[in-house]
Amino acid sequence: MLRDIDPILSPDLLYALRAMGHGDEIVLADANFPGESLGPTCIRADGSTASEVLQAVLSVMPLDIYVPDPALTMQVVGDPDAIPEAVADFQNIIKKTADNPAQIQTLERFAFYERAATAFAIVQTGERRLYGNIILKKGVIG
Template sequence: MLRNINPILSPQLLYVLRAMGHGDEIVISDANFPGEGIGPDCIRADGSTASEVLEAILSVMPLDSFVPDPALTMQVVGDPDAVPEAVADFQRIINETADKPTEIQTLERFAFYERAAGTFAIVQTGERRFYGNIILKKGVIG
């Protein structure tokens, strides 16, 4: 254990967050996301929700303030303007935890999968709420 580090941040996840550079992206996904087969390393966090992992990651990682979309979620199929419960929770966490809060932007489902395939890593959680997926772009610490 380490002081002031959320215990949800496993050794593997801490390593990945530290190894990421400015502009690298990480996915926090729900339990239904194809995390193991989509491409990047998949870190399992089955005992945690996506919201818990998001809050833990934002406690140590800044969001990129040089782009308009440092936080992206998947649009609801057939209703791209809908805001699922998980996404509303993500926005609350970003507003309360991020060093520079931002409005979450959205991507069409297959565009989200394509973007996720090119990320640094995926953290697959036990999140059971639909659309509990978010891509974060790492910023810099001044």
């Protein structure tokens, strides 16, 4: 055990977060996301929701302040302006926890998959809410 480190942050996830550099991206994905097949290392967090993992990740990882979109979610197919429950929850967590409380931006479904395929890692959560996926771009600590 470590002091002041959320226990949701497994050794593999802590390693990935620490190994990432400025501008690298990590995907927090729901249970339906094709995390294992996209290519990047897939870290399993089946017993946690994406919101729980987001809260834990943002407690230790800065969001990039040099880009307009350090947090990206997937657009709802057929209704790109819809805000799914999970995404609304993500925005609240970012506002409360992130050092750079950015506004979430969105990507079309297949563009999201393409971006996720270039991420440093994918964290496959047990999130069951639809569209419970977010890409985070790591910032720097001054």
